[in-house]
Amino acid sequence: MKKRMLFIAGNWKMNKTSSEAEKFLVDLKSKLAPFCGKLNLAVCPAFTALETSTRILHGSNIGVGSQDISAKDSGAFTGEVSAKMLLDIGVRYAIVGHSERRQYHAESDAYVNSKAKKALSSGLIPIVCIGETLQEREAGKTSNVITTQVKGSLAGLTDDEMLKTVIAYEPVWAIGTGKTATPAQAQEVHALIRKLLTEAYGEAVAEKVIIQYGGSVKADNSQELMSQKDIDGALVGGASLEVEGFYNLVANAIK
Ligand code: PEP
Numbered sequence: 001m002k003k004r005m006l007f008i009a010g011n012w013k014m015n016k017t018s019s020e021a022e023k024f025l026v027d028l029k030s031k032l033a034p035f036c037g038k039l040n041l042a043v044c045p046a047f048t049a050l051e052t053s054t055r056i057l058h059g060s061n062i063g064v065g066s067q068d069i070s071a072k073d074s075g076a077f078t079g080e081v082s083a084k085m086l087l088d089i090g091v092r093y094a095i096v097g098h099s100e101r102r103q104y105h106a107e108s109d110a111y112v113n114s115k116a117k118k119a120l121s122s123g124l125i126p127i128v129c130i131g132e133t134l135q136e137r138e139a140g141k142t143s144n145v146i147t148t149q150v151k152g153s154l155a156g157l158t159d160d161e162m163l164k165t166v167i168a169y170e171p172v173w174a175i176g177t178g179k180t181a182t183p184a185q186a187q188e189v190h191a192l193i194r195k196l197l198t199e200a201y202g203e204a205v206a207e208k209v210i211i212q213y214g215g216s217v218k219a220d221n222s223q224e225l226m227s228q229k230d231i232d233g234a235l236v237g238g239a240s241l242e243v244e245g246f247y248n249l250v251a252n253a254i255k
Contacts, residue, residue: 010240054090065093083122109152174215
């Protein structure tokens with residue numbers, strides 16, 4: 001029996017229009033209803049589909065998250081979306097520091113940290129993504145990279161803020177590639193993250209923090225990954241775009 005309740009979230013990336021989201025979520029909501037109370041669930045659509053998603057999912061067991069958030073409150077920041085705007089339409093979570101943001105938008109740990117803090121101080125739950133590249137893994141730098149990212153991205157969070165924060169370990173080489181970390185490889189990094197949290201916040205806090213795994217999670221590997229001691233859920237890209245596949249992934253995860 002897991003100490004922590006699993007949390008599985010779908011990251012749709014730049015997929016699904018608002019009308020496509022509406023149709024998809026009507027199906028998903030009824031399909032996932034039997035899992036109510038057994039785990040926490042969320043979908044993270046593109047900004048344009050967020051309002052439709054919170055409307056369709058209102059009162060269901062599926063929360064809604066954004067894929068990013070501004071580190072600023074308001075003002076002259078063209079293209080950015082604030083925490084207040086997201087909360088206003090019923091959004092609950094915000095992914096920050098996804099590797100695609102780090103890679104294509106040069107987001108540093110310090111910038112990710114400011115977004116996580118903005119989410120927390122506004123009442124949103126940040127899903128803070130970290131993970132090494134293939135080059136870093138092959139050079140034997142995984143532990144160093146993860147340690148730097150954990151310390152930088154979560155710097156200055158209070159105990160209370162840390163308890164509300166979700167961490168997603170997503171090895172960059174496993175995202176969208178079909179290459180999943182083996183359960184043992186993933187568990188090793190999750191254990192390192194929990195050790196770093198224990199050093200910084202003590203065991204009582206560290207043992208409660210949800211650490212998701214992300215990187216080509218599918219119906220046929222979710223059970224084995226989720227059965228690892230320190231893996232508390234998944235951040236799912238490709239396999240969250242189709243109702244049947246996502247349903248099977250969730251069903252297997254809680255077996
Ligand atoms: C992701 O984008 O967060 C992700 C894990 O993608 P995929 O499941 O497609 O590898």
